Amino acid sequence: MIWPWKANIKNKTPMSNAEKIINEIDIFLEKSMLKTSTITGEEFISFIEGKWEEADAEKYDIYQAYIISSRMINEYIREKDFENMMRWLEITDRHSAAQKNASYIRNYYAGECCLECDNEEKALEYFNLCYAENQEYIFSRAPFCYEFFNKHLDHPRNLPDQNESDDDYFExxxxxxxxxxxxxxxxxxxxxxxxxxxxxxxxxxxxxxxxxxxxxxxxxxxxxxxxxxxxxxxxxxxxxxxxxxxxxxxxxxxxxxxxxxxxxxxxxxxxxxxxxxxxxxxxxxxxxxxxxxxxxxxxxxxxxxxxxxxxxxxxxxxxxxxxxxxxxxxx
Known part of the structure; x- marks a missing residue:
């Protein structure tokens, strides 16, 4: 005979650790940005990589985890580490917040990251996917991206001169x-x-x-x-x-x-x-x-x-x- 209270324990869903760990990462991120911080880039990456692995799959439904994964993409772009940047792009794409974006938006973002990481071939691949779905979107984004992409079009567009501005702004x-x-x-x-x-x-x-x-x-x-x-x-x-x-x-x-x-x-x-x-x-x-x-x-x-x-x-x-x-x- 299985006592009812034992059956409840057996069937109980384990408590998620994601919220606690993501909060730990968030605090670490804030500490790394303090004026008094001595955290090195290597320590920064190592801490987040380790903690991220500890967190269970519910992290993909916590919005702050989405921010953290985007931060890791930028860290690896800064290091010009293409392989790890791509790995974190895939991680970010699993998040529920990313899935709310249309595929052409996600492809544009991936292309921009690849271009910043000096991989023009992969950037062009993503930009073409974006362009195939929405031909206007890329031309509304960062000039360095659409200028690069425009050079590879069979019929390039006439782009505005970035040096000319009707509304010059001086701080x-x-x-x-x-x-x-x-x-x-x-x-x-x-x-x-x-x-x-x-x-x-x-x-x-x-x-x-x-x-x-x-x-x-x-x-x-x-x-x-x-x-x-x-x-x-x-x-x-x-x-x-x-x-x-x-x-x-x-x-x-x-x-x-x-x-x-x-x-x-x-x-x-x-x-x-x-x-x-x-x-x-x-x-x-x-x-x-x-x-x-x-x-x-x-x-x-x-x-x-x-x-x-x-x-x-x-x-x-x-x-x-x-x-x-x-x-x-x-x-």
Whole structure:
């Protein structure tokens, strides 16, 4: 006789390990991108290859696993390792997220990867498969791909000159040498956008926006110190909110004694000079990548050297924090 409870154990489906292992890989990926990371390319590849093999087949239904497999393709492209790149292309194609794409999209992507890995013959094979199913798709993608493919057509198309553009775009930048030194940045240029009343981009600054940029440049050391001093006050609360384990806390959100510790945890990304003005100076949003939140980043809204709001990256480019502060002053 088989007791019922024993039959249940026998027929029970083993618990999947995929979610746990993919999460481990994800944490490792984030650690590898930290400013303080000493993980080598060889260690990076070895860790993910090993962990990937440990995970069961349910990994092909976890979207983050799809991101990881794409990352491995790029790693092997960087190494110009065609065989392993192709192996990971096949792995990626097994994922449920990849299967949602039409075959011509998957063939184009494979062709682009092959071309980046310097295998023109295989790239052309995939591009031909893409073209046979959709003749327009490849010409809407990367110029280096469709220019290569076009040379192999019996009737090449007349392609636009890539050097000609009706809408020339120039990135705006401000020189902040003190910030460069603090954040250990290679150059002193920090990029910014000018925002109009609808938060759309502008080409030319208003007089008030010029005032704000000049103030930031002339008072860059004071502004940075006030930003970091306020962040240091809020940091213990942020640590509680993110609640990293003791093991991961050391890497992502270590305890800090002074503002110098932020030099290894933050990197400025983009500044946004808003159209919200008080006393002839605009509110300026400052965006940072941060070790503790790679997805949402860090955003800080300032007015001259006054800290208005600290939050996610959205705080930097959405002028609601500036308007709220202005309204509270005027009310």
């Amino acid at each position: 705006l930048s401000i020189e902040l040498k003190h910030w460069q030194t603090f954040f250990q940045k290679e150059d002193p240029e920090f990029y910014y956008e000018l925002l109009d009343e609808e938060d759309d981009y502008m080409d030319e600054p208003t007089p008030a926006q010029e005032n704000g940029l000049h103030y930031l440049q002339e008072n860059q050391e004071v502004v940075l110190e006030k930003i970091l001093a306020e962040l240091l006050k809020q940091y213990p609360g942020l640590q509680k909110n993110y609640n990293y384990s003791e093991e991961d806390k050391t890497d992502f959100m270590p305890d800090l004694k002074d503002i110098q510790g932020f030099a290894h945890l933050l990197s400025p990304t983009y500044f946004y000079v808003t159209s919200v003005v008080k006393d002839h100076y605009p509110y300026i949003g400052l965006g940072f990548s941060c070790s503790w939140d790679s997805e949402h980043g860090l955003g800080i809204m300032i007015h001259k050297d006054r800290i208005i709001e600290i939050g996610s990256a959205a705080t930097a480019f959405d002028s609601w924090a500036a308007e709220k502060d202005l309204n509270s002053i005027n009310s």
